[in-house]
Amino acid sequence: MFEGIARRVQGLVSSFRSKGVLTQEDINKFLSDLRWLLIEADVSLIVVNDLLERLREKLKPQTGVVSPADYLLKVVFGEIAQILGSYRPLATNARGLSIYMLVGLQGSGKTTTAAKLGFFLKRKGKSVVLGAADPYRPAGAEQLKVLAAESGLYFESFVDQGSVNVNRIKEFAKKSLHDVLLLDTAGRLHVEADMLKELTQLSQLLSPQEVLLVVDAMLGQEAADIARAFKDTAPVTGIILSKADGDERGGAALSVAYVSGVPVLFMGTGEHVSDFEPFVPDETAAMILGIGNPKLFLRKLGELEQQLAQKTTSASAEEKFDMNTLLEVFESMSKESVLGSLTKALPVNASVEPDVLEAGKKRIRRFKAIIQSMTMYERKHPEILNASRKRRIAAGSGTSVQEVNILLKQYVALKKLAKNPRELQRMLRGGLI
Ligand SMILES: Nc1nc2c(ncn2[C@@H]2O[C@H](COP(=O)(O)OP(=O)(O)OP(=O)(O)O)[C@@H](O)[C@H]2O)c(=O)[nH]1
Ligand SMILES: [Mg+2]
The missing domain is CATH 1.10.260.30 (Signal recognition particle, SRP54 subunit, M-domain)
Structure with missing residues (x-):
């Protein structure tokens, strides 16, 4: 993950390893190289510009901190961690079942992510139900059922005669002794008004603790535009970045939270159900910069x-x-x-x-x-x-x-x-x- 950008940042910084001082000219050159690096990594322009502006303010000529290279890494690390946002745990329902709706475009990884998040929560001791709520793709419910069985999670379908049965979900939530219900909702090929309306309605009826948007990190900065489009209309509360293992340039990771204003809470890092991690800005910033520990x-x-x-x-x-x-x-x-x-x-x-x-x-x-x-x-x-x-x-x-x-x-x-x-x-x- 992020190997491409990490390698390039290291290449850029290492040219300062042999230097004893850092002049304003060095800083200007560094910033202009970093700008290109970020643009080529498919980071949103708004992020590139804001990051560069912050860095321009922060970076001062040095007769040397430990070394100019470490000084640069340290400052860039701090700013990137800020851009990535701050980590927060999932909201829970103190009075009973916590409902998390998973939303996103077709193929973004909703169904897989439902199983991953379920497995993650199960390992934390929660009793988790995967709920099928995609009325358009019966095969999707089957896929969810198989994944639930494979991961030791419960399964329930809430699709009746081609539509999501909201009352049944409510009934289920009232009676359930489980901790978490993860609802796998319908996706569309593109961000469409009717899909967003449907999701908003479903969310108004169910009042879930979280509406989690699954976005495909392989889309680079387009992932950020998608997140923003969802956020503008539907009540999205958190983002899960799927396929982060395919985002070697880091463009999506760097752009999504900043552009959409919604925090990234988790990322999917592979096809297996356990390839899933909380998104911790400090750690992600370190990965992007290629800092080992x-x-x-x-x-x-x-x-x-x-x-x-x-x-x-x-x-x-x-x-x-x-x-x-x-x-x-x-x-x-x-x-x-x-x-x-x-x-x-x-x-x-x-x-x-x-x-x-x-x-x-x-x-x-x-x-x-x-x-x-x-x-x-x-x-x-x-x-x-x-x-x-x-x-x-x-x-x-x-x-x-x-x-x-x-x-x-x-x-x-x-x-x-x-x-x-x-x-x-x-x-x-x-x-x-
Ligand atoms: N490499 C990798 N592949 C992933 C990840 N998450 C999901 N996938 C793959 O992406 C493809 C689509 O995943 P699904 O979970 O079916 O996506 P979906 O959003 O439910 O798709 P629809 O229900 O058709 O809208 C599958 O082949 C998954 O194996 C990930 O984190 N890494
Ligand atoms: Mg699906």
């Missing part, structure tokens, strides 16, 4: 930021900034526990560039070796380092004079900023990882 990603990012903040602020507060301070910062940065696990929490989907992170780690190792080859006096007063001392340090640390010079340059720049801990902290992260 979003919780771990955000937690590790936070930890690293905090560690660096502590090191840098404590030193600068006492105005004792010297090579020892820098060494401490390097040590906290190069700890396997932080960098290593951050890498693991990062995208699973290929295009992470291990060499870039490896290069960052290697650079820190070499800088550490340089400082360790200095005497204590040199560490406190690096300004005394002349050409011959530098040669000695380079030889002692197995590095080059050039690298010693680079480190000294960074040190001078950082020391200047030592009175401003925030700036120092950002610069440290930007320049060194």
Whole structure:
């Protein structure tokens, strides 16, 4: 699911992995590439434009957070999760049977989804009845009956002589000791006024707890237009995105809730009855961005930021900034526990560039070796380092004079900023990882 878009987002972001800073120009380029990426993923234009506008406001040039790539991922992740809406559980009827009507176009997956949702609720301990309420396709009732039997759910047909018997549903609801009745209603080829009218009437007569619209995610942004058309006329309360396994571009997932204003509550992820999941925006956003483990990603990012903040602020507060301070910062940065696990929490989907992170780690190792080859006096007063001392340090640390010079340059720049801990902290992260 969403592999296509995830791979492309990762490709886009990974070009920032080797950078130490993020300029406004970088941001503009990133946003324009992202725009194309989203349009090609068949995301609704209204979503593309709004998302881009939010990002344009949020993204600021950085001398670096952990790395520009992670900073971009973090901000985009937050905004996409917002666009996807918020998760809510199904409404229930405290006084008895909860009725959920499943509505949607022909072939969208209503009947299959009824069985999936029923199976999902059964696993949560509910007693579920699948109710046939499609008067036009007798075969549909048969299909529902078979699925009910296969999934260990109850079945009841409410179709009498070519129409839905509403009174019988009401009677059933009154007497039933079950928890949930899932009604599989009639679909049409297109969104048609008479279908919407029929659904609205049925819903007025039954007052169901939810009217769940099943939309086919393989339709991309058209899924969002369909959802909107239903919502405008019928009392749709939630969306189930079916065939999300076929939506590798992510266009439907990104568009449907935002365009229709109705939350996506579940998604179907395959043909089997258990291929069904609650739609959790954070997790879906992570999938779309190709972040392997979003919780771990955000937690590790936070930890690293905090560690660096502590090191840098404590030193600068006492105005004792010297090579020892820098060494401490390097040590906290190069700890396997932080960098290593951050890498693991990062995208699973290929295009992470291990060499870039490896290069960052290697650079820190070499800088550490340089400082360790200095005497204590040199560490406190690096300004005394002349050409011959530098040669000695380079030889002692197995590095080059050039690298010693680079480190000294960074040190001078950082020391200047030592009175401003925030700036120092950002610069440290930007320049060194
Ligand atoms: N890959 C995949 N296929 C699905 C999914 N959900 C449904 N399908 C398939 O989509 C096709 C149509 O599903 P149905 O449940 O019969 O659709 P429907 O909306 O009830 O169709 P009508 O009753 O004719 O309006 C079937 O072949 C299902 O197996 C899904 O999440 N993933
Ligand atoms: Mg059907």
